[in-house]
Amino acid sequence: MSTEHNPVPKTYSVSLVTGERFECAENEKVLLAMERLHMAGVQIGCRGGGCGACRIAVLKGEYELLPMSKNHVSDEEAAQGFALACRVMPNSDLVIEAAPKTSN
Template sequence: MTYRIEVENTGDAFGCDADATVLKAMAAAGGRGIPVGCRGGGCGVCKVRVLSGRYHACKMSRACVSADDEEQGTVLACRITPLSDLSLRVVGTMARCIEKARANAHMQAQAQAQAQ
């Protein structure tokens, strides 16, 4: 079964098979909504908060995601597989980079529209 994964703070959406990790499915779909690091759960670059939906989480480094964070829905995209459609938000240090890049792209698009 394929589930729809939506990354709220980037607007990206892609399909993810039930047996694939969210990060692997995003990369296979050519997406760039979630930052990619080690792909093994050790670096924390792909940290997301699951806003809605169900998932299975594999073991994650507690240096990246505390037990309390995990209970609140903060996980590593490289270590979860979907059990339903998911809505996520990139969090952590990389979230600021994504939001800044998105704001810059929006300003450039506005400037181009005004120039025409």
């Protein structure tokens, strides 16, 4: 009998300002959890941080931000809570909203 234990990842609640809510594991990207559950709250693009289609604003909560294109989220915007959903993994419950980039 093995004494090793593989802990189950923590799961957090992610709420959209539209009222939709879903569960996302701490080691799962927010966009992939939404896609897995067939939710349409955020656009889906390349899934790798390069296209910017899944741009969101994280209004509440803590998260890990993986590398992404600065063309879609600048360092200043990231500090204000903007991110790409395909590059966000939750460390707590989150409240998010879709935040497509506007043309200048």
